[in-house]
Amino acid sequence: MEGLTLRIAIIIVCIVFLAAVSRQVAHGKLLLKYSLLWMTLAVASIVAALFPDPLFTISNALGFEAPSNFIFFTALFFLLAICLSLSIIVSKQATRIKNLVQQEALIEKRLESLESKDAR
Known part of the structure; x- marks a missing residue:
């Protein structure tokens, strides 16, 4: 249950972050081409929170002790x-x-x- 709460929190934080970046782009404070990297990072975090199993598999395959x-x-x-x-x-x-x-x-x-x- 604790892991689910953390995953939901990560998703919420990433969605708020995406909204903040989008707002900066809409107000002309951040160029779209520079925001794409931040948006990609947030979307990747959401995907990792939704589907953590591939992350565990990759970390084990690369020899990391903990994901x-x-x-x-x-x-x-x-x-x-x-x-x-x-x-x-x-x-x-x-x-x-x-x-x-x-x-x-x-x-x-x-x-x-x-x-x-x-x-x-």
């Missing part, structure tokens, strides 16, 4: 993957911002140069 260790390992792996993808996105954005600032400075310099020529 909870396998779940923690998998969760850690997915969170690291998400952090890596977000780091890549931030790095690309930082480079784009730097390039835009440099271009803007060059345009501003050209404009000042043209204004000074017109003033003569």
